[in-house]
Amino acid sequence: MGRDKYIKNVATLKLDITKCNGCTMCTIVCPHAVFEVKSKKAFIKDRDSCMECGACMKNCAEKAITVKTGVGCAYAVIMGMIKGTEPTCDCSSDAGGSCC
Numbered sequence: 001m002g003r004d005k006y007i008k009n010v011a012t013l014k015l016d017i018t019k020c021n022g023c024t025m026c027t028i029v030c031p032h033a034v035f036e037v038k039s040k041k042a043f044i045k046d047r048d049s050c051m052e053c054g055a056c057m058k059n060c061a062e063k064a065i066t067v068k069t070g071v072g073c074a075y076a077v078i079m080g081m082i083k084g085t086e087p088t089c090d091c092s093s094d095a096g097g098s099c100c
Contacts (some may be wrong), residue, residue, distance in 0.1 A: 011050040012068040017041055019064035026065060029055040 013034065022040035027033070032049040035042050035056065042064070044050075054069035080086055 008048050011047045012052060012066075013044060013047055013050045013056075014066045015042060015044055016064045016066075017043070019062045021062050021064075023061065025059045025061070026056040029059045031055065 015035075020042045022037055022042065024037050024042075026035040026042050027037055031053065032046070032051060034044060034046050034050045036045040037043075050067070052067050052069055054067055057065045057067050057069070
């Protein structure tokens, strides 16, 4: 099965490359492999796969990434419908969030 795609060209994800230190944290925490690091700088390789969960922004120590979280909850709702479970849009570790 292919990678989930969302509506084209609507993701609020932004990366300020001048702040990026190339730590690769965004590539580690992103559940949809939206980022890639080359030459010690991150770049957005697949913006349309971003579900706007905010994991990258929350884990970027340099504050190089911004995204309006919440829209990714649409993914959690859809997956809840498909799997027959309740959607979980809370990304906190104790809530067992399904979006991050």
